Amino acid sequence: MLRFVTTRLLNMVFVLVGVSLLTFLVGHLAPGDPILILLGNNKSPELYAQIKAAYGLDRPFIEQFAKFAWRALHGDFGLSYAQQGQAVTDILARGVPVSLQIGGLALLCTLAVAVPLGTIAAVRSNTWFDNLIVSIALALYAVPNFILAPLLLSVDIALYRRGLPSLPVAGWGTPAHLVLPVLVYTLGSSAYLVRLTRNSVLEVLREDYVRTARAKGLSNRAVNARHVVRNSLIPIVTYVGPSVAFLVSGSFVIEYMFAIPGIGYLAVQSLYQRDFPVVQGITVSLAAAVVIMNLITDISYAILDPRVRYG
């Protein structure tokens, strides 16, 4: 286990250096001169040189990257181009909690909806209930969130027009703003998790130890609660771990459609504005989140399932 964790940690360092290099390279190769945009109408050669030096863009690539990487290790991604005078870290610090709130709530709702439904569907497989759940999950799986969101909004607007209680269509600030985006998120990811849970439970139901438990005369309820559900939860951990990192990034589409000032929205806006320091900051911190969550997932996998042993 110790050896596994050390190799994984070394690998993690490699991946993070690689991701930073790749991201930095993309920003470096990007066509267009950000300083010219910054200068606007004030194009004097002295000012140009001064700003270029202030952002460190007059240094050779390797030196720029080394500086970027060293600073990034200290949680400093430099200054934004578009929001002048603001540190990228401060901009990130405003976006992350927003995405975390919305994503965390969505993850909790998904688990609360999908795990029980998937379990019940599997335990009563091939009944009308199972068929209903599976069909709904398939239908929702085929409807991407960028179609679901506008259609829910049209219902919401129709409610508003008739003077019925309705929800805000976009923006951020009150609990009411959370409802629609979390709903879209939950419906979308539940469609996948229900099927995952159902398959996992079905597989456990065929295991020998379940047959043994039944053979020794345990009631159906006891078998399902103690032997089936607990063991079928293991694959779900592999879903939850990485999806935490995805949720921080917010689904880009959901934050974009509902104008929620989270990380996903910020990433797209910064790309429009060609604000590369912010883009780099977001990419590198998200990659770090993904890699760390994957490691935690693998470790918890070994703890939950005693059969899993890493060399």
Add this chain to the structure above:
Amino acid sequence: MLRRIARSPKALWSLVALGVIVAAAIFGPSFWSASPTFGDFGNIMAFPSPEHPLGTDSLGRDTLARLLTGLRVTLVVALFVEVINVALGVTVGLLAAYYGGMIDQLLSRVTDLLFAFPGLLFAILIAGVFGPAVSETYGGMGRLMLTTGALALIGWPMMARYVRGMVLSLKSSQFAEAASAMGASDAYIMRNVLLRNAVGMVAVTATLDISGVIISEATLSLLGLGIQQPAASLGLMINDARSYIGTNFTQVLFPGLVIVALVLVFSFLGDGLRDVLDPKSR
């Protein structure tokens, strides 16, 4: 092979549906001659009418015409992305599994690296950073190729990893051992033993994967980073129409239905092909 597909209703019907969709994309624009870029300013955000069977968008452009050309764009991007994914994925996956060593190490490092970007992030980055300059220099066709390239870049490692796993298990099978015991060359074993046994499942995986590529392309275009106006893309049409969702929901509904239909057709076709081609399920 064809006879086996004909016996699986799922594969057969989804193949028929796909045929209809592809025919609509190829021949549709010549039957419905309305221009996808002409703005009928007297009819903006119109509901379906005899003149515009599916209504018009916010610039009064005919939605049926835009849907048909958008469908072409979607299918072309999906096809090219998947061809690149399969070509790169099979080559790299096969070599990595067969020879191991350096190339295997390299593959797993590259996949580790690309999997660290959550979801579409890397494609968004590439398409967003290089998009405006590519549009300026090479126009709409260049942008289409950039979108394709960005999606293939994040897609192929998954396929390579899948092929690698499958080839590793085939390599340890007795028929592969027998072939090498008979003195068959590496190239022969790879081509005639490993590849021939893997090709069915690769086809299944690629078909299922197309659904994801279609959604990804629509997402990129919707975020304004993929296909650009005045060209049509299903994602672009949805983004254009969603601001008017309160007055006319049909303009989101129609491109949305086409995307849902495409996703379902490719999912069913993949499942159907699996029933036909997977040796384990036969």
